[in-house]
Amino acid sequence: MSKFSTNVGLAAQIIQEGGIVAFPTETVYGLGANALDEDAVSKIFDIKKRPANNPLIVHISQESDLDKVTRSIPIKAKILINHFWPGPLTLILPKKNNVPSITSANLDTIAVRIPNHPIALKLINKSGVPIAAPSANSSGKPSPTTAEHVQNDLADKVDLILDGGECDVGLESTVLDLTVEPPVIWRPGAVTKEQIEKLIGNVEVKETIQNNIPKSPGLLHKHYSPNSPLFIFEPEEIITEAKKYLKENKKVAILTTKENIDIYPQNADILSLGHRSSLQEIAHNLYDALIETDNLKVDVILSESFPEKGIGMAIMDRLKRASENK
Ligand code: TXA
Numbered sequence: 003m004s005k006f007s008t009n010v011g012l013a014a015q016i017i018q019e020g021g022i023v024a025f026p027t028e029t030v031y032g033l034g035a036n037a038l039d040e041d042a043v044s045k046i047f048d049i050k051k052r053p054a055n056n057p058l059i060v061h062i063s064q065e066s067d068l069d070k071v072t073r074s075i076p077i078k079a080k081i082l083i084n085h086f087w088p089g090p091l092t093l094i095l096p097k098k099n100n101v102p103s104i105t106s107a108n109l110d111t112i113a114v115r116i117p118n119h120p121i122a123l124k125l126i127n128k129s130g131v132p133i134a135a136p137s138a139n140s141s142g143k144p145s146p147t148t149a150e151h152v153q154n155d156l157a158d159k160v161d162l163i164l165d166g167g168e169c170d171v172g173l174e175s176t177v178l179d180l181t182v183e184p185p186v187i188w189r190p191g192a193v194t195k196e197q198i199e200k201l202i203g204n205v206e207v208k209e210t211i212q213n214n215i216p217k218s219p220g221l222l223h224k225h226y227s228p229n230s231p232l233f234i235f236e237p238e239e240i241i242t243e244a245k246k247y248l249k250e251n252k253k254v255a256i257l258t259t260k261e262n263i264d265i266y267p268q269n270a271d272i273l274s275l276g277h278r279s280s281l282q283e284i285a286h287n288l289y290d291a292l293i294e295t296d297n298l299k300v301d302v303i304l305s306e307s308f309p310e311k312g313i314g315m316a317i318m319d320r321l322k323r324a325s326e327n328k
Pocket residue numbers: 027029030031032033056057058059090092094106109111112113117135136137138173174175176177179188189217218219220221
């Protein structure tokens with residue numbers, strides 16, 4: 003049964019009553035529950051089969067609500083908030099005790115952002131509570147960028163799916179930890195390292211295991227993975243590899259760009275991510291293409307690589323985490 007709706011009032015009521023609502027943001031769809039309600043939040047972990055050591059992001063609709071979830075707001079946070087909120091930047095800040103420990107996976111810090119999407123903002127506003135929301139996909143799979151993606155993955159498990167069409171950005175928010183000095187980007191996103199450094203100076207981009215201590219636990223797990231193995235290659239290698247697999251009667255998907263569509267064996271499933279000149283366009287289409295390879299039931303996925311600057315850093319982060327050859 004379809005659970006699509008555009009009734010934000012009903013969705014807010016469900017949140018208030020401890021239910022689960024999938025809703026659109028500018029990045030990806032979120033799986034929302036009242037962040038202050040332990041039972042409601044535990045449903046999110048069940049539905050996604052999410053490991054309990056992977057903390058959630060709390061979504062608020064106005065800056066003044068920050069003190070519902072954080073103990074203090076450092077000056078660097080204020081500068082970034084002024085510049086980027088509402089928008090795809092999640093800040094890690096000191097957590098307030100009234101936020102149940104399940105929401106932050108027992109960490110003393112909390113991830114928070116104001117999403118830049120009218121439906122999300124209206125939902126948070128009407129609910130009157132901060133909304134904890136991971137991406138609305140089964141743990142480890144590519145994140146949903148349309149209501150249909152959510153429907154196909156989780157429809158029987160959520161109370162309602164608010165339909166807001168396609169997400170603008172298409173990749174999850176940048177996660178920036180401001181509880182350490184210098185600040186650390188644990189997950190690259192549409193707000194880039196370059197943009198952040200212009201405002202607050204040096205930040206580091208870190209891998210997630212340091213001295214064997216998981217700092218941003220969610221990033222430890224293999225992630226964003228379609229069902230079939232994915233390999234990242236240069237175009238010439240893709241041609242060779244594709245021919246090899248096709249000869250073995252394998253079904254091959256190739257993730258490419260408008261510029262290169264014609265160079266590959268045409269009996270492969272060729273999925274264009276957009277123009278190479280627009281990394282925004284590539285980011286917007288990436289998850290939809292990965293999910294499409296699942297629908298096509300291909301045996302192997304061969305993807306081009308992209309320059310790791312600007313949002314390209316986030317694109318390559320997701321592709322590498324999905325891939326077999328990092
Ligand atoms: O764009 C987004 O961020 C989407 C939309 C729905 O807002 N949400 C999202 O949530 O991507 P999720 O749960 O899929 O990813 C949250 C990431 C995880 O990698 C998690 O480990 C990290 O943020 N995280 C959350 N709280 C943290 C904390 N206190 N310290 C370090 N990392 C944290």
